[in-house]
Amino acid sequence: MPQAEGGNARLIYDAEATFGTTPPTPDAKLLPFLTESFGEKRALIRSNIIRSNRNLTKPVRGPKDVSGSINMELNPFMGILLKHLLGSASVSAGPPYTHTITIGTLPVSLCIEKGFPDITTPEYFLYNGCRINRGSFEFNPDGFVPFNIDLLAQKETVGTATFDATATDLGHLPFEGAEMTLEEGGASIANVSKVTMELINNLDGDNYVIGGGGQRRAIPAGKAVVTGRITALFEDIVLYTKAINHTESKLKVILTRGTGVGSAGNEYLDFYVPELVYEKNAPVISGPAGLFVELPFSAYYDNDGGASSIIATLKNTQATL
Numbered sequence: 001m002p003q004a005e006g007g008n009a010r011l012i013y014d015a016e017a018t019f020g021t022t023p024p025t026p027d028a029k030l031l032p033f034l035t036e037s038f039g040e041k042r043a044l045i046r047s048n049i050i051r052s053n054r055n056l057t058k059p060v061r062g063p064k065d066v067s068g069s070i071n072m073e074l075n076p077f078m079g080i081l082l083k084h085l086l087g088s089a090s091v092s093a094g095p096p097y098t099h100t101i102t103i104g105t106l107p108v109s110l111c112i113e114k115g116f117p118d119i120t121t122p123e124y125f126l127y128n129g130c131r132i133n134r135g136s137f138e139f140n141p142d143g144f145v146p147f148n149i150d151l152l153a154q155k156e157t158v159g160t161a162t163f164d165a166t167a168t169d170l171g172h173l174p175f176e177g178a179e180m181t182l183e184e185g186g187a188s189i190a191n192v193s194k195v196t197m198e199l200i201n202n203l204d205g206d207n208y209v210i211g212g213g214g215q216r217r218a219i220p221a222g223k224a225v226v227t228g229r230i231t232a233l234f235e236d237i238v239l240y241t242k243a244i245n246h247t248e249s250k251l252k253v254i255l256t257r258g259t260g261v262g263s264a265g266n267e268y269l270d271f272y273v274p275e276l277v278y279e280k281n282a283p284v285i286s287g288p289a290g291l292f293v294e295l296p297f298s299a300y301y302d303n304d305g306g307a308s309s310i311i312a313t314l315k316n317t318q319a320t321l
Contacts, residue, residue, distance in 0.1 A: 004123075012164060042064050064213075072146075088104025121160055125158055134198065136198040137196065140193075154215050184239070202222030202225065203219050226300075228299070234290075240283070243278035243281065250273060255270065272310070275304050276300070281296060
C-alpha cells in the first residue's frame with residue numbers, strides 16, 4: 001500500500017453561512033501552504049478513586065480540542081483569510097477590485113479540508129466551525145512574506161470523499177520583499193530591515209455544553225490585539241525618541257506587483273497601522289558589526305478616521321472575498 005506523501009496533500013477551504021455546517025453548494029478554494037498542524041485532540045481523564053488496590057480504573061474522555069496552525073506565503077488571493085482574521089470587508093466597483101479590510105465582527109466561520117488523495121483509499125479530514133485566533137506576518141527586504149495563522153474549530157470528520165471535488169485553484173504568485181516599500185509616521189523610511197505584525201482575536205475555546213458530544217458549541221471573539229516589532233539600522237535616534245516620549249506614530253507596509261492597480265499581474269496589498277506607540281527598547285552592542293534598534297509597538301484605535309487599529313487594502317481581480 002502506498003504511503004501518503006506531503007507533497008501530494010492538499011488543503012481547501014470555504015466560508016460557512018452557519019457555524020459548523022458545510023455549505024450545501026460549496027465554492028471551495030485550494031490553499032497553498034508550507035506546513036500545517038490541524039487536528040482533533042481529546043485527552044483522557046484518569047480517576048484517583050481508591051478501591052483497595054493500586055490499579056487505575058478505565059479513563060474517561062475529555063472535551064474535543066480541534067485546533068492547529070497553517071503556515072503559508074502571502075499571496076494576493078488570500079483576502080478571505082484576511083477578512084476572517086480582521087472581521088469586516090468592503091469592496092469598490094470593478095474590475096479590478098479594491099477590498100478594504102478592517103477590525104470588526106468576525107465572519108461566521110470557515111470549513112477547511114485536509115486531503116490525502118494519493119493513498120489506496122483517499123482520506124479527507126474535514127474541519128467545521130473554523131475561526132482564526134491569531135495571524136502573523138514577517139516583512140523582510142527579500143524573499144517571501146510568511147503568513148501564519150492559528151485556528152480553533154468545532155469538529156473533525158474523517159471520510160473518503162471530499163466536500164468539493166471541483167475546488168478552484170487561484171494559483172500561487174506570492175508577494176516578495178523586493179516589491180515592498182515602507183512608510184513610518186506618514187513618510188517613506190529607508191533604514192528598516194524587518195517588520196513583524198501580529199493580530200490576536202482572543203477567541204474563547206472553552207464553550208462546551210452538556211449534551212454537546214464534547215464539541216465546542218461556539219467560539220466567540222474577544223478584543224483584537226495588534227502588536228509588532230520594527231528593526232532598523234541604528235543611524236539616529238528618531239524612532240527611539242518616539243519611544244522615549246510615548247509619541248503616537250503610524251506605519252504602513254506596501255506590497256506591489258507591477259503597476260499595483262489590481263489587474264492580473266498587477267496586484268497590491270498594504271497593511272496600515274494608523275495609531276501606534278513604540279515600547280522603549282535601547283539598542284545594544286552585540287559585537288563589532290553594524291548595530292540595530294528593535295522597537296516593539298502596540299496598535300490601538302483612538303480617533304483615526306479608519307476606526308480600526310489595522311487596515312488592510314487589497315487590490316486584485318476578485319469581486320468578492
